[in-house]
Amino acid sequence: MRRGNLFVISGPSGAGKGTLVARLLREVPDCWVSVSATTRSPREGEQEAVQYFFKSDEEFDALVKEDGLLEWATYADHRYGTPKSAVLGHIAQGEQVVLEIDVQGAFQVKDKLPEAHLVFIEPPSLIVLEERLRGRGTETDEVIASRMEAAQAELARKMEYDIRIVNDDLETATRQLVDYVNEKAEE
Ligand SMILES: Nc1nc2c(ncn2[C@@H]2O[C@H](COP(=O)(O)OP(=O)(O)O)[C@@H](O)[C@H]2O)c(=O)[nH]1
Numbered sequence: 001m002r003r004g005n006l007f008v009i010s011g012p013s014g015a016g017k018g019t020l021v022a023r024l025l026r027e028v029p030d031c032w033v034s035v036s037a038t039t040r041s042p043r044e045g046e047q048e049a050v051q052y053f054f055k056s057d058e059e060f061d062a063l064v065k066e067d068g069l070l071e072w073a074t075y076a077d078h079r080y081g082t083p084k085s086a087v088l089g090h091i092a093q094g095e096q097v098v099l100e101i102d103v104q105g106a107f108q109v110k111d112k113l114p115e116a117h118l119v120f121i122e123p124p125s126l127i128v129l130e131e132r133l134r135g136r137g138t139e140t141d142e143v144i145a146s147r148m149e150a151a152q153a154e155l156a157r158k159m160e161y162d163i164r165i166v167n168d169d170l171e172t173a174t175r176q177l178v179d180y181v182n183e184k185a186e187e
């Protein structure tokens, strides 16, 4: 059994985090991805406890109050947080635990668990990022504008991460992510 590790994956909305994490899961058998709690509404096709645990504001308040979250942050008018006990349990079982969370949350995790490995997924350019967000077809123009604004602030912190992966060619980016996780798991 390999030693358990924590990987935090951040990057602007539309950079390809979800796509890369899905591919990582297929390639690394001892990998487990945390499901976050959020106050945003489900998108078409999203299911409770699969993409997120969808919460009302009151339910999210209760999670914060009972110290049930490893970290939480407000992103584009909604709150998102990582359920703590599942994450710690899976690391203790020797798994490669992945959090797909925003930049604010990533540094909260690093403060609490300094051994966490921070991975930043970069788009090839802001133009490509906007094309991908539009191409995904899940957000209104207003939401896309607010995510493009958030992207600038996120990209400004990329040098604080342990590794940056530019998601231009999907195969190349997948390989870089899989190799990084396997390398750390074997250290
Ligand atoms: N801090 C924090 N951020 C999260 C969490 N879950 C998701 N996020 C981030 O919230 C942002 C918006 O996520 P989402 O609404 O699913 O949009 P998407 O990333 O464009 O698919 C992204 O940057 C996610 O990485 C969490 O538990 N904590």
Ligand SMILES: Nc1ncnc2c1ncn2[C@@H]1O[C@H](COP(=O)(O)OP(=O)(O)O)[C@@H](O)[C@H]1O
Pocket (backbone or CB within 6 Å): 011, 012, 013, 014, 015, 016, 017, 018, 019, 020, 132, 133, 135, 136, 167, 168, 169, 170, 173
């Ligand atoms: N390397 C890539 N080349 C082209 N399109 C991509 C690439 N990676 C992801 N995409 C597409 O870009 C969109 C955003 O990707 P997604 O994984 O949802 O981003 P995020 O989770 O970071 O918000 C999706 O439609 C996805 O299929």
